[in-house]
Amino acid sequence: MIRLPKSLAGAAGAFLFASGLAVAGPGGAGHAHDEEAAYGKPGDPKKPARMVPVAMKEASGKMLFFPDKVEVKRGEQVRFKLQNSGELEHEFVIGTVEENAKHKVAMEKNPDMEHDDPNAKRLQPKKADEIVWQFTNAGTFEYACLIPGHYEAGMKGTVVVK
Numbered sequence: 001m002i003r004l005p006k007s008l009a010g011a012a013g014a015f016l017f018a019s020g021l022a023v024a025g026p027g028g029a030g031h032a033h034d035e036e037a038a039y040g041k042p043g044d045p046k047k048p049a050r051m052v053p054v055a056m057k058e059a060s061g062k063m064l065f066f067p068d069k070v071e072v073k074r075g076e077q078v079r080f081k082l083q084n085s086g087e088l089e090h091e092f093v094i095g096t097v098e099e100n101a102k103h104k105v106a107m108e109k110n111p112d113m114e115h116d117d118p119n120a121k122r123l124q125p126k127k128a129d130e131i132v133w134q135f136t137n138a139g140t141f142e143y144a145c146l147i148p149g150h151y152e153a154g155m156k157g158t159v160v161v162k
């Protein structure tokens, strides 16, 4: 061990502390980074939100969301009122197209994977639920059902944030 005079040891400690903070800043594994994704962040249920009803169902060999396209203003908070009108279990996962694609591969390997994420809900047939979400960035995002086979059958929708 290298012995430093007390004053120098203090300075070195302060330096390490400061560089530690720098690492946790934007782009690092900081907490804020986990909470806000490209597609936004969990909304505040106490604040006003635009109501957007979304139905999930099966229809003549297809599975779908209705509507399958939603337009949002940047910064707008949306309350998705989810209704599973189908005969099967479905889910609603908000993400980027890339993230949903990765998540879908993970679910194919592990179909019983449960989500407990603020951007996802899984609904039994005839059940209703909701997600309040704030879209903080402009872009094109997606909501999808990642239960194996469902996305391919048509269960995806687009969110355009302007």
Ligand SMILES: [Cu+2]
Binding pocket: 063, 089, 090, 091, 145, 146, 147, 150, 155
């Ligand atoms: Cu589904």
